[in-house]
Amino acid sequence: MNENLSEIGLVGLAVMGQNLALNIADHGFRISVYNRTSSKTKSFVESNPDTPGGLVGCESLEDFVSSIQRPRKIIILVKAGEATDAVINSLLPHLGKGDIIIDGGNSKWTDTIRREKELKEKGFHFVGLGVSGGEEGARFGPSLMPGGDLEAWETLEPIWKSIAAKVDPENGKPLEGAEPGKPIEGGFPCSAYIGPNGAGHYVKMVHNGIEYGDMQMICEAYDMMQRLLGLTPPEMGEIFSEWNQGSLDSFLIEITADILKQADPRTGRPFVDIVLDTAGQKGTGKWTSVNALDMGVPAPTVSEAVFARCLSAAKEERVAAESVLSGPEHSFSGDKVEFVKAIRDALYCSKICSYAQGFQLMREAQYEYDWELNFGEIAQIWRGGCIIRAAFLQKITEAYERDSSLANLLLDPYFRDSIAAAQANWRKVVATAAEHGVPIPTFASALAYYDGYRCARLPQNLLQAQRDYFGAHTYERTDEQRGNFFHIDWPESERVELAT
Numbered sequence: 116m117n118e119n120l121s122e123i124g125l126v127g128l129a130v131m132g133q134n135l136a137l138n139i140a141d142h143g144f145r146i147s148v149y150n151r152t153s154s155k156t157k158s159f160v161e162s163n164p165d166t167p168g169g170l171v172g173c174e175s176l177e178d179f180v181s182s183i184q185r186p187r188k189i190i191i192l193v194k195a196g197e198a199t200d201a202v203i204n205s206l207l208p209h210l211g212k213g214d215i216i217i218d219g220g221n222s223k224w225t226d227t228i229r230r231e232k233e234l235k236e237k238g239f240h241f242v243g244l245g246v247s248g249g250e251e252g253a254r255f256g257p258s259l260m261p262g263g264d265l266e267a268w269e270t271l272e273p274i275w276k277s278i279a280a281k282v283d284p285e286n287g288k289p290l291e292g293a294e295p296g297k298p299i300e301g302g303f304p305c306s307a308y309i310g311p312n313g314a315g316h317y318v319k320m321v322h323n324g325i326e327y328g329d330m331q332m333i334c335e336a337y338d339m340m341q342r343l344l345g346l347t348p349p350e351m352g353e354i355f356s357e358w359n360q361g362s363l364d365s366f367l368i369e370i371t372a373d374i375l376k377q378a379d380p381r382t383g384r385p386f387v388d389i390v391l392d393t394a395g396q397k398g399t400g401k402w403t404s405v406n407a408l409d410m411g412v413p414a415p416t417v418s419e420a421v422f423a424r425c426l427s428a429a430k431e432e433r434v435a436a437e438s439v440l441s442g443p444e445h446s447f448s449g450d451k452v453e454f455v456k457a458i459r460d461a462l463y464c465s466k467i468c469s470y471a472q473g474f475q476l477m478r479e480a481q482y483e484y485d486w487e488l489n490f491g492e493i494a495q496i497w498r499g500g501c502i503i504r505a506a507f508l509q510k511i512t513e514a515y516e517r518d519s520s521l522a523n524l525l526l527d528p529y530f531r532d533s534i535a536a537a538q539a540n541w542r543k544v545v546a547t548a549a550e551h552g553v554p555i556p557t558f559a560s561a562l563a564y565y566d567g568y569r570c571a572r573l574p575q576n577l578l579q580a581q582r583d584y585f586g587a588h589t590y591e592r593t594d595e596q597r598g599n600f601f602h603i604d605w606p607e608s609e610r611v612e613l614a615t
Contacts, residue, residue, distance in 0.1 A: 120145075120182060120183060120184045121144075121145045121146050121147040121171050121182055121183045121184065122144045122145050122146070122168075122183075122184055122188070122274070123139060123144060123145075123146050123147075123183065123188040123189070123190065123274060124146065124147040124148070124149070124179060124180070124182070124183045124187065124188065124189045124190065125139075125146060125147070125148050125149070125189070125190040125191075125192060126148075126149050126150070126179075126189065126190070126191050126192065126193065126202055126206075127150065127191060127192035127193040127202075128148060128149075128150040128155050128156060128159050129192065129193075130250050130253075131192055131219075131246070131250065131253050132148075132150075132192040133159055134250055134251075134253035134254035135190070135192065135219070135246070135253040135254075135257075135278075136148050136159075136170065137163060137166060137170075137254060137295070138253060138254055138255065138256070138257075138278045138298075139168065139274065139278055140163075140166035140167065140168040140169060140170055141166060141167055141168070141295065141296055141297075141298050142167070142168065142274075142277040142278050142298055143167045143168045143277075144168040144274055144277070145168045145169045145171065146168060146169070146170060146171065147170075147171040147172075147173055147179055147182045147183055148160065148170060148171065148172055148173065148179075149172075149173045149176060149179040153174045156172045156173065156174065157172055157174075159172070160172035165296065166296065167296060176205055176206065176209055177209055180206065180209040180210060181209070185211060185213070185214065186211075186213045186214050186215055186240075186270065187210060187211070187214040187215065188214075188215045188217065188270065188271060188274075189206065189210075189214070189215070189216055189217065190217045190219050190244070191203065191216065191217065191218050191219065191220065192219045192220060193220060194220065195220045195221050195222045195223070195226075196222075196226070199218055199220060199222060199226075200230075203216060203218075203230065203234075207237070207239075210239065212238035212239070213238065213239070213240070214239055214240070215239070215240040215241075215242060215263075215267050215270060215271065216234065216239060216240070216241050216242070217241075217242040217244050217261075217271070218230070218241070218242070218243050218244060218316075219244045219246050221316075221319070221323075221397065221398075221399055222243060222316050223316070223320075223402060224243065224313035224314075224316040224317035224320060225313065226313075227241075227243035227262065227312060227313035227315075227316045228312045228313040228484070230243075231243070231263065231311075231312040231313070232312070235264075240263060240264060240266065240267040241263060241267075242261050242262065242263035242267050242268075242271065242315070243261070243262045243263065243312070243313055243314075243315045243316040244259060244260065244261045244262075244315055244316075245258075245259070245260030245261070245262075245309075245315045245316055245318055245319025245320075245322065246258075246259060246260075246319070247260070247319060247322055247323075247497075247500065247501035247502055247503075248280065248500040248501050248502065249502065252280065252500045252501065252502075255280075255293035255298070255299075256278065256279055256280035256281060256293060256298070256299060256305070256499065256500050257278075257279065257280060257305075257500045257501065258279065258280055258305040258306070258322075258496050258497055258499065258500035258501035258504070259275050259278075259279045259305065259306035259496070259500075260306075260307075260309050260315040260316075260318045260319050260322070260493075260496065261275060261306070261308060261309060261315045262309045262310055262311065262312060262313055262314035262315025262316060262317070262318075263311070263312070263315070264311060265308065268308040272308075275304075275306040276304040276306050277298075277304075278298075279304040279305045279306035279496075279499075279500060280299075280304070280305040280499035280500025280501075280504075281299045281301065281302030281303060281304055281305070281499060282302055282303050282305060282498045282499040283302060283303070284302065284303040286509065287303075287495070287498040287499075287506070287508065287509035287512065288498075288506070289498070289499035289500070289504060290302045290499070303495070303498075304496075305495070305496040305497070305498060305499045305500045305501070306496055307489070307492045307493075307495070307496050309486075309488065309493070310481075310486040310487060310488055311485075311486060312484075313484065314484070314486045314488065317477075317480055317484070317486075318477060318488070318493055319399075320399050320402050320403055320406075321403055321473050321476055321477055321480075322473075322497065322501060322502075322503060323399035323400060323403065324399065324400050324402075324403025324404070324414070324417040324473060324476075325417065325469060325470060325473040325503055326367075326400075326502050326503050327396075327399075327400035327403070327417055327420040327421060327424075328416045328417050328420045328465075328466075328469035328472075328473075328557055329365075329367050329466065329469065329503055330367060330420070331419070331420035331423050331424075331556070331557045332416075332420075332462055332465050332466060332469070332557045332558065332561075333367060333368065333371050333462070334423075335462075335554075335555040335556075335557060335558050336458050336459075336461070336462045337351060337371070337375070338553060338554075338555070339458050339544065339547075339548060339553055339555065340354070340455065340458065342445045342551075342553050343445055343447040343454070343547070343548075343551055343553060344447060344451050344454065344455070346451075347385065348375040348376070348385035348386075348387050348388065349375065349376055349385065351375045352371075352372045352373070352374075352375030352376035353372075353376075354455060355368055355371045355372035355375060356372040358459055358462075359372060362463060362506065362507065362533075363459065363462065363463060363466075363505075363506075363507075364505060364506040364507075365503070365504065365505030365506065365507065366502060366503070366504045366505065367502065367503065367505075368505075374386065374387055375387055391430070392427055392430065393427050393428050393430050394423075394424040394427045394428070395424070396421070396424050400417065400420060400421045400424075401421050403417050403421075403473075403476070404417055404418040404421050406476070406480075407472075407476050410476070410479050410480065410483060412472075412475055412476045412479050413472065413475070413564060413567075414472040414473070414475070414476055415472070415560040415561075415563065415564050416465065416468060416469040416472055416557050416560050416561045416564065417469065417472060417473070418560075419556035419557050419559075419560045420556075420557055422556065423554075423556050423557070442552035443550065443551055443552045444551070444552075445551050445552065445553065446551070447547075447551065454543075454544075454547075456540065457540035457541075457543050457544050458544055460537035460538075460540035460541055460544075461537075461540060461541040461544035461545065461558050462558075463533065463537060464533070464534050464537050464538060464541040464561065464562075464565070465541070465557055465558050465561035465562070466507065467524065467525070467530050467533065467534060468525070468561035468562075468564050468565050469557070469561060470507075470511065470524060471523050471524040471525050471530075472564065474490055474511075474523075474524055475523060477490065477493070478490070478522075489519075490511075490515050490519075490521075491511075491512050491514075491515030491516055491519065494508050494509075494511035494512040494515060495508075495512050498512070510529055510530070511524065513529070514527035514529060514530065523568065525565065525568060525569075534565065538565075541558075541562060542562065544558060545558055545559050545562050579591075583602055583603060583605075584603070584605050587602055589601060589602045589615050590602070599614070600614075600615045601613065601614055601615060602615050
C-alpha cells in the first residue's frame with residue numbers, strides 16, 4: 116500500500132464538506148479533496164496546513180481519484196438530486212471495480228435504492244450515508260447512518276466510528292470538548308450499519324421528520340407562554356434552561372434557551388421578536404409525511420409540523436385575516452407557575468407520541484423495503500452528534516433493550532407511566548389553548564393520536580359502512596373472523612347482505 120496515497124476522498128467543499136474533511140483529517144486519516152472551483156480547494160488546503168492526517172488538494176477529478184488508495188472510498192457532499200447524479204457520472208470513468216462511492220447528502224432514499232442497484236451492476240459499491248449534526252457535528256462528530264452492503268460498511272467502519280460523535284456508554288450523554296486537531300477519545304461512537312441500499316438515508320429522513328415535530332412542539336410551548344402568560348423572551352429563556360436540566364435535556368431545548376436570551380445586535384430588543392415568522396424547509400419532513408401516508412402509517416404530529424411551516428409561509432394572508440376573522444381573547448387567569456409546569460408536561464407527552472410515530476414508520480418501512488432495522492441501535496446513535504440528540508433517547512434505547520420487538524413506544528413501561536403521570540396537564544394545556552384561540556397543532560394531534568391508539572373501538576365502523584353504501588367497498592363483521600368481507604345491497608328494498 117502506497118503511504119503517500121490518501122485513505123479517503125471527498126467531493127464538494129461547501130461548509131459541510133469542509134467540516135467533515137477536517138474531522139476526518141483530525142482523526143489521522145489522509146484525505147484528498149476536490150471542488151469544481153479549484154481556487155476553493157486551494158484556499159481550503161492552504162488554510163488548514165497542520166491537520167494530523169493531512170489534506171491533499173486536487174485540481175482535476177483524474178488526479179483526485181488517482182490520489183486515493185484502492186479500494187477507493189469517495190464521499191460526495193453536493194446538492195441532492197441531479198447534482199449528485201452528475202458527480203457520480205463524472206467519477207465513474209476514473210474508478211475501478213470494487214471502489215466505494217458514498218453519498219453524504221440529504222438524498223431521497225428511493226434515489227439511493229436506484230443508485231445502489233445501478234452501480235452494483237457495474238461492479239461498484241454505493242453507500243447512502245445519513246449525516247446529522249449540522250456544521251458543528253460535521254466538524255467535531257456527527258451521527259452517521261450508513262446504508263449499503265456489508266462489505267462496504269466493513270471497509271468504512273474504522274473511519275466512520277472514529278469521526279462520529281461519542282457518548283458515555285453508560286448514560287448516553289454526549290462527550291464534549293473536541294477542538295481542532297484534538298478529537299474526543301473513547302466513548303460510544305454514534306454510527307452503526309443501518310441496512311442495505313436506501314436504509315441509511317431513510318432513517319435519516321425519519322430523523323429529520325422527528326426533528327420537525329420537536330421544533331414545532333418547542334415553538335408551541337413558547338407561544339403559549341408568550342400569548343397566554345405574557346412572559347418575556349428572557350424569562351422564557353430561563354424556563355427552557357431549567358427544563359434542559361431534567362427529562363427534556365436536549366440540543367434543541369438548549370439552543371432555544373440561548374436564542375430566547377439573545378438580544379438583537381441592532382436594536383437591543385429580544386432577538387426572537389425581530390425574526391420574521393416564516394419558516395423554510397428543505398423537504399425531508401414532507402417526504403416523511405408523504406411516505407407515512409403511502410404506507411398507511413399514522414404520523415400526524417410530523418405532518419402537522421410540516422403544515423405549520425406551510426401556514427407560516429402565508430404571512431401576508433395571515434396579516435390580512437387577523438383583522439377580519441374573530442376568535443377568543445388571550446386572557447389567562449390561572450396560576451402561571453403551575454401552567455408553565457403543565458406546558459412542560461404537554462411538551463414531554465407530545466414528544467413521546469412524535470417519536471413513537473417515527474419508530475412505527477421505520478418498523479413498517481423495513482417490511483416494505485426488505486430491511487431489518489435495529490431500533491435500539493438507531494436510538495443509540497441518535498444520542499450524540501445529531502440535531503435531535505437528547506437524554507430522552509437513552510430511554511428509547513432502554514425500551515428496545517427490554518423488548519426488541521416492541522410494537523409502539525407508548526407500550527413501554529417507562530413511557531406508559533410517564534404519560535399516565537402527566538396527561539392531566541397535557542389535556543389541560545390543549546383545552547386551554549382551544550379556549551383561548553392559540554394554535555398548537557402538534558400538541559393537539561399528538562393527544563388525538565394517543566387517544567386513538569388506546570381505543571379498542573374507533574368510529575371508523577361508521578366510516579366503513581358509509582364506504583360500503585356509496586361505493587360497495589365492503590366491510591368486515593365484529594362477529595366473524597378477520598378477512599371475511601361482506602356487502603349490503605343498499606339500493607334493494609330488502610338490503611340483503613352478500614358475502615364477497
